[in-house]
Amino acid sequence: MHAIEKILAKAAGKDSVVTGEIVNCRVALGEVNDIYLQTVRSFYEMGGKKVHDPKKLVFIMDHYAPASTIQQADNQKQFRDFCREQNIELFFDVDQGVCHQAMVDNGLVYPGMILVATDSHTTTHGAFGAFGTGVGATDMAVIMITGKLWFRVPEIIRFHLTGTLSRGVFAKDVILRIIGDLGADYGIYKGIEFTGPVLKSFNVSERMALCNMTTEIGAKTAYIQPDEITLDFVRTRVKHDFKVFTTDPGYKYAAEHTYDVSRLKPQLAAPHSVDNVHPLEKFIGTPIHQAFLGTCTGGRVEDLAIAAKILKGKKVHRGTRFIVVPASKGVLLEAMARGFMQTLVEAGATFVTPGCAACLGTHEGILAPGETCITASSRNFPGRMGSTKAQIYVGSPASVAAAALEGKIADPTGYLD
């Protein structure tokens, strides 16, 4: 069995599972964010009275942090009331940042767990050897009532990463290239595992970006076998006991791909699809109105560090807005302690509250018709960050910072000597 299958089998109380089987699994942690008031509605519509286990739920106010309309404020208020009534102690208010980073910062994510969240980017937690997957509100309400959810045991596809990354090229570029090569629907319903020597050069932040973006190829979950890099990270944060599962020798993957990343150059997903991926050099000189650095994909300390390196002592190009959103409170505190926020704000960055911000087109950096944005977030769908007549390019944090500096799409490599 694959490690993912072993996680599902254990949570279903079974010795083994097979691909395609429907299993009903105990969920170690269910996470709800603030665009999903429907979770509470569905909970009551299904006859829920008390949640199955208040310690296995976390509610995070991140998509509207802090509220910018009366309706958003009222939705968040209803969440606060619900959590108080249900004795849910893990309630993270608008100070904590994006759910995926806030859960990691707070030691809630560990190898071998099943983590289900009302957010598509829950694949992120494969970086820790967890089974992370996104669902909608009513599926989450089923978890709130029963503590369990059904899953189809997925086929698993392996991406083996070899070679050495060039300067200016990051995990984000690798995953963009993969999505571009295979298409946004290649991984629907599938589990995606990353293996290979390149992982040793990826810190936890890079691994999270890699797994995060498997959502954009349709994946159900992602997986990186925990190693010393993982364990060093989780041991200092996680208090929960955990078990690391390993894949049996001879496990047959549904497909295997090997990527030699040595010749890879910085990549961009061009408007209006995440699989419209080309080398960044094809777009050099494209004027940029807004550069956006942040979110659960590209707002971690290492991402802010790269941007600070590129912009230290320089100024954001006149006419370009550089919006910086640390992924979480933890990221913001560390970025301040290390001087990155100081550097970026002095350079002309506009700093907004840790959270999802403009990534999903709700607030804090909405695009006007005719504007062009480069973003370190995950998506460039029509209208994703505001007007459907805006253009969005998705790239690495380094590519975003280089564009903020030059006011146009630029190769970050030369700024990283």
Next chain:
Amino acid sequence: MEKIVKGKAFIFGANIDTDQIYPGRYLELTDPKEVGKHALEGADPNLVKEFKPGDIIVACTNFGCGSSREQAAITLKAIEVGAILADSFARIFYRNAINLGIPLLVCLKIHDLVKKGDRLTVNLITGEVVNESTGAKAQAQPLSDYVMKILQSGGIKPLIRKQIGADA
């Protein structure tokens, strides 16, 4: 669940994401009637004016990709979509729609057999699709037993109510 669905076809392409089905700026709305006013607004702002209950959405691959927002399914339920036929569906959207009792059928190349406004008849049990306007026929993949059980119960909510004895 109605076994036979009849309606007019509305056509969409590949990778219709949930931001197009239900733009992020409306996510704060919670009343299904309000949510229904913006169905597919990002892809076709005129759809809600033309769409009648029972009409059928036809798309290419990866319909519903992107965000996990259940509002993308709620908005289509609110306009009373009869069925959605596509080459493939994104995973979370698939679960969300089935949970709300919206029939989704995987029907390869259906896009080639239907144009906007054609009248379709879909048998949800057998998967037979007939384009009444042209006479063309297609066969959708049968729904799994598990999914059929949810649909025939009217969605996951009545099933869970029964399971936990909420109606007793």
